[in-house]
Every structure is written in structure tokens, then in C-alpha cells.
Amino acid sequence: MQEPILSIAGLSKVYSGGVKALDDVDLEIRKGEIFALLGPNGAGKTTLIGAVCGLVRPSGGVITAFGHNLKNDWRSARARIGLVPQELSTDMFETVERAVSYSRGLFGHAPDKARIHEILRSLSLYEKRSSQIRELSGGMKRRVLIAKALAHEPELLFLDEPTAGVDVELRKDMWEQISALRERGTTIILTTHYIEEAEEMADRVGIIRGGKILMVDDKAAMMKRLGRTEAVLQLAEPLSELPPSIAAFPLELSADGRELCFRGGDGTGKGRQQVADLTKALIAAGIDFTGIDIRESSLEDIFVSLLTEQEEPA
Amino acid sequence: MIAFNIRGTWSIYKREVMRSLRTAFQSILSPVLTTSLYFIVFGTVIGARMEPVDGVAYGAFIIPGLLMLTLLGETTSNSSFGIYMPRFTGTIYELLSAPVGVAETLIGFVGAAATKGLILAAIILVTATFFVDYEIKYPLFAALYIMLIAASFSLFGFILGIWADGFEKLGIIPLLILTPLTFLGGTFYSIDDLPEPWNSVALANPIAFLVSGLRWTFYGTSDVPIALSLGLTLGFLAVCTAIIAFIFKTGWRLRE
Numbered sequence: 001m002q003e004p005i006l007s008i009a010g011l012s013k014v015y016s017g018g019v020k021a022l023d024d025v026d027l028e029i030r031k032g033e034i035f036a037l038l039g040p041n042g043a044g045k046t047t048l049i050g051a052v053c054g055l056v057r058p059s060g061g062v063i064t065a066f067g068h069n070l071k072n073d074w075r076s077a078r079a080r081i082g083l084v085p086q087e088l089s090t091d092m093f094e095t096v097e098r099a100v101s102y103s104r105g106l107f108g109h110a111p112d113k114a115r116i117h118e119i120l121r122s123l124s125l126y127e128k129r130s131s132q133i134r135e136l137s138g139g140m141k142r143r144v145l146i147a148k149a150l151a152h153e154p155e156l157l158f159l160d161e162p163t164a165g166v167d168v169e170l171r172k173d174m175w176e177q178i179s180a181l182r183e184r185g186t187t188i189i190l191t192t193h194y195i196e197e198a199e200e201m202a203d204r205v206g207i208i209r210g211g212k213i214l215m216v217d218d219k220a221a222m223m224k225r226l227g228r229t230e231a232v233l234q235l236a237e238p239l240s241e242l243p244p245s246i247a248a249f250p251l252e253l254s255a256d257g258r259e260l261c262f263r264g265g266d267g268t269g270k271g272r273q274q275v276a277d278l279t280k281a282l283i284a285a286g287i288d289f290t291g292i293d294i295r296e297s298s299l300e301d302i303f304v305s306l307l308t309e310q311e312e313p314a
Numbered sequence: 315m316i317a318f319n320i321r322g323t324w325s326i327y328k329r330e331v332m333r334s335l336r337t338a339f340q341s342i343l344s345p346v347l348t349t350s351l352y353f354i355v356f357g358t359v360i361g362a363r364m365e366p367v368d369g370v371a372y373g374a375f376i377i378p379g380l381l382m383l384t385l386l387g388e389t390t391s392n393s394s395f396g397i398y399m400p401r402f403t404g405t406i407y408e409l410l411s412a413p414v415g416v417a418e419t420l421i422g423f424v425g426a427a428a429t430k431g432l433i434l435a436a437i438i439l440v441t442a443t444f445f446v447d448y449e450i451k452y453p454l455f456a457a458l459y460i461m462l463i464a465a466s467f468s469l470f471g472f473i474l475g476i477w478a479d480g481f482e483k484l485g486i487i488p489l490l491i492l493t494p495l496t497f498l499g500g501t502f503y504s505i506d507d508l509p510e511p512w513n514s515v516a517l518a519n520p521i522a523f524l525v526s527g528l529r530w531t532f533y534g535t536s537d538v539p540i541a542l543s544l545g546l547t548l549g550f551l552a553v554c555t556a557i558i559a560f561i562f563k564t565g566w567r568l569r570e
Binding site: 015050053054055056057074075076078079081083085087089090091092093098102103105106107108109110148 | 317319320321322324325326328329332336403404405407408409410411412413414415565569570
């Protein structure tokens with residue numbers, strides 16, 4: 001198996017007020033992947049990123065990036081890591097180009113105007129390169145933060161809520177940028193509130209809550225394992241109970257017997273086949289229906305379901 | 315393994331110097347104007363009626379004190395703002411996540427603040443020639459001592475910028491402590507001329523040792539032995555460096 005680009009073992013963080021933000025977190029990130037870290041507010045996503053990037057002092061555990069232990073050999077590791085923070089924190093009076101060039105130098109790289117211009121072009125910032133950052137829109141400022149993070153050509157890039165507060169068009173644009181980065185070989189870890197963002201881009205998904213990692217899996221495997229097909233059939237005549245011929249299907253009657261609700265499958269499309277079989281069985285049993293609504297569960301359904309399970313008392 | 319990030323250091327230094335130039339009116343012209351007014355009032359107008367102090371014309375006598383007044387205030391303020399502003403705006407995330415440690419950070423921020431202090435000192439000395447006649451007895455020693463003071467108080471300002479949790483605290487130390495202590499530290503008079511107990515009280519003021527030390531490099535006369543002034547300055551530099559090393563080691567007010 002390929003050696004992970006980032007390895008986190010037993011990471012914990014207790015803030016001075018006693019809040020346990022991270023609780024014995026183990027996580028491995030593979031080279032070249034897009035990893036989405038999902039979790040509600042206060043779950044520990046930003047603390048986890050901060051611990052890797054040097055903004056937060058871990059209370060315990062070991063973080064290894066590119067084979068360097070971050071406690072002892074942090075310079076070598078940090079030189080290869082980039083961070084786009086959640087907050088729009090920039091030097092408002094600096095020009096775009098100077099701010100991005102500063103970031104490149106800060107991370108130990110020689111000045112390279114052509115490279116900086118290339119980054120600015122790729123983020124549609126080139127025309128604004130001489131503008132002060134305070135003159136830019138919120139979306140443009142976020143692009144500047146991405147440009148600053150890319151200035152030193154990091155191999156591992158953290159994006160903390162990269163599309164928070166940006167409009168739909170810009171969000172899609174940023175997704176394209178992130179995909180382009182992955183194609184160039186950059187490993188990306190992103191946190192997001194937009195589940196569709198993770199669903200669209202991530203190779204693997206981790207779910208964190210209360211400082212604990214609840215689950216880490218390939219997105220496709222997670223969908224397959226936890227996904228469901230849900231179908232609602234509107235019946236022509238209400239049923240008081242399920243006939244024996246369809247009792248083997250995972251069905252429930254609702255709306256006073258006027259609706260038949262199917263919940264089954266496994267996220268691979270198997271459920272759709274079962275719904276087709278169900279319709280045949282209904283016709284064979286002489287049960288008429290007037291409509292069918294069918295949908296596959298999304299990553300969001302899985303996310304909500306996992307969190308709900310955690311909330312339920314033992 | 316990266317031992318020292320020289321490009322990172324240069325980037326911080328360059329940016330901080332550029333920041334000062336961006337606010338040149340406030341950071342350079344304003345202190346020069348203030349000091350010029352001191353020279354006009356105390357050096358030319360009042361100084362013409364004053365007796366020489368320790369054999370030095372009064373207008374020339376006050377130059378080291380006035381220089382110290384500007385140097386302490388400006389190096390402390392510039393350095394404290396340099397590190398406080400990134401903390402305030404949140405841009406410090408970039409510095410903390412970069413491959414730069416305490417050495418690079420200090421050389422960058424403190425070096426830039428000290429550079430600005432030295433530029434100011436040079437401008438003030440040139441400005442002084444328009445108002446009073448003076449000659450520096452030990453110019454090399456004076457330059458080294460000014461550099462030492464600029465570096466020490468830039469370090470002090472750096473600590474202040476990390477300690478402060480609001481703009482008010484940033485201003486308190488330079489305005490309410492450094493400026494009064496410099497005024498009372500023999501800027502306008504020789505501490506030797508003070509009667510007891512005020513002479514002993516004045517010698518409890520550490521700034522008096524610095525003013526005295528700088529005056530010795532200018533005119534060869536001082537209120538306290540130069541070795542004592544130099545020792546105190548070096549001691550202050552060492553204490554500030556140790557505190558900053560502690561701050562970076564523990565992450566106090568920098569890393570959560």
C-alpha cells in the first residue's frame with residue numbers, strides 16, 4: 001500500500017478552557033486524493049487543520065507529513081503544505097501581486113514573477129494584480145487566499161470551507177480549480193458544510209463530530225454501504241394491510257394506506273431493480289397505483305443519518 | 315532538513331519596511347517634525363540663554379536625549395504594530411503555518427523596526443545640524459550603541475505586540491511609560507545636577523542609563539559609567555530575547 005502523505009495518530013486537543021476539540025483522532029491521507037472532512041459546527045474540523053498547519057498546539061498525538069514528524073522537523077513539512085483559511089484574512093492595503101509574492105517568499109521559494117502571474121491568471125485575478133485587496137469583492141478575496149496558498153506550489157493543500165459565502169457560479173468555478181489542482185498532483189483536504197461539494201469532488205470522506213472521527217471511507221464505498229433507494233407509490237385504492245405476496249419487500253404503508261413506501265437497496269442501484277420487481281408484484285396481485293416517486297439517498301442523507309445515530313442515547 | 319529559511323526572513327523584512335514606507339508621513343515625517351520643534355524651542359530659543367552643561371552647549375547637550383526619545387518610541391511602536399496587526403486581522407495564520415521559526419520572525423520583524431529606527435536617527439541627526447552645532451566624539455561607538463538600542467526596543471515592542479489584546483494597550487507603554495521616563499531620564503538636564511533625593515530617584519530610572527550612555531558616545535561625558543549603561547542595555551536585550559524565545563516555545567498568545 002502507498003505510504004500516506006499525511007498520517008495522524010492519537011491526535012488530541014484540549015483548549016485551556018477545558019473544551020476537548022479533538023479526541024484521539026487517527027487519520028491517513030493518500031497522495032493525490034481529495035479528502036472531504038464533514039462535520040457540524042464545532043466538530044473539530046478547523047482545529048484538526050490548525051494542528052497540522054501549526055496554528056494549534058496539539059495536546060497529544062503524532063502528526064507525520066511527507067515522512068517528517070511535525071514536532072521535530074516541522075520546517076521541511078510545512079514548506080510543502082498550503083492552507084486556505086476559513087476567514088477572509090488578508091492584508092487589505094497590499095496589492096494582490098505583492099501579497100501573493102510575499103507568500104511565496106515566506107515559504108522559502110525564490111521570486112518567480114511568471115509563476116505568480118500564472119497562478120493569478122488561473123484564478124482570474126491577473127487583471128486585478130495591481131489592485132489593493134480591500135478593493136476586491138468577497139469572492140475575489142477568497143481567490144486571493146487560494147492564490148497565496150498556491151504561491152509556494154504545495155503538495156498538500158488544506159481548504160477550510162473554501163466556498164463559504166460565495167455565490168453558486170463562483171462555487172462551481174472553484175470546484176473546477178480544485179479539480180485542476182488534483183490533476184496536477186496536489187493532495188487536497190477540504191472541510192465543507194456543503195455536502196454536495198464533497199459529493200461532487202471528494203475521493204474519500206471523513207465524518208467528524210465532537211472531536212472524534214466517526215467514519216472514513218471511499219465516497220463510493222460509503223454510498224454503497226450506507227446508501228438507500230426510497231420509492232413512494234401512490235395507490236389507487238387504500239390498503240389496510242400488506243398482502244402476503246409483497247410482504248417480502250421492505251415496505252411500509254402510510255397516508256392512511258394510500259401510500260406504499262419502499263426503503264431498500266444499498267446505494268449501488270440494486271434498490272431500483274427491487275422497486276421494478278415490486279411494481280410487477282403489485283400488478284400481479286391486482287393492486288393498482290397512480291404514481292411513483294423514486295430517489296437514491298445522497299451523501300447528505302448518510303451524513304445526517306450518521307449524526308442522528310450518534311445523538312440518540314445509548 | 316531546512317535549518318533556516320533565509321528567503322522567508324527577507325520576505326518578512328521587506329514587507330515590514332514597505333509597510334513603514336507606505337505610512338511614511340506618520341512613521342518618518344511626524345517624529346522628525348516633532349524633534350525639529352524640540353530643537354527650535356529648547357535648542358535654539360531657550361538653549362541660547364542656557365549655560366553649557368558639562369562643557370557642552372545646551373542645544374548640543376539635548377541631542378542624545380531627543381534622539382533617544384524618538385528612537386525608543388518609534389522602534390517600540392513600529393515593532394509592536396508589526397506583530398499585533400497580523401494577530402488582529404488574522405493574517406498571522408500565514409506566518410504560523412510557514413516554515414519560519416523564532417529566528418526568522420525576529421530578524422524579519424525586529425530587523426525592519428530597527429532599520430526604521432536607524433533611518434529616523436540618521437534623519438534627526440542631519441536635521442539637528444540645521445539648528446545647533448555639534449560633533450560626535452565617538453561616531454562608530456555612537457552608531458553601534460544606537461543600533462543596540464534600536465534592536466533592544468524593537469524586541470521589547472515585539473513582546474508588547476504579542477502581549478497586547480487591544481489597541482489601547484499598544485499605546486500605553488510608549489506613551490505612559492517610555493516617554494515620561496525618557497523625559498525624566500536626563501534628556502534636558504544632567505542627572506548629576508539634581509539635588510538629593512532626586513538624583514537617587516532619577517538613577518532608579520533605567521532610561522537615564524541609556525540617555526547617559528548615548529551622551530557619552532557623543533561628547534565623552536556621562537552621568538553614569540558607560541560600562542554600566544552598556545551592561546544594562548545588553549542585559550535588557552538578553553531578557554527580551556529570552557522572553558520571546560519563551561513565547562515561541564509555549565505559543566503564548568500566538569498558537570492556541
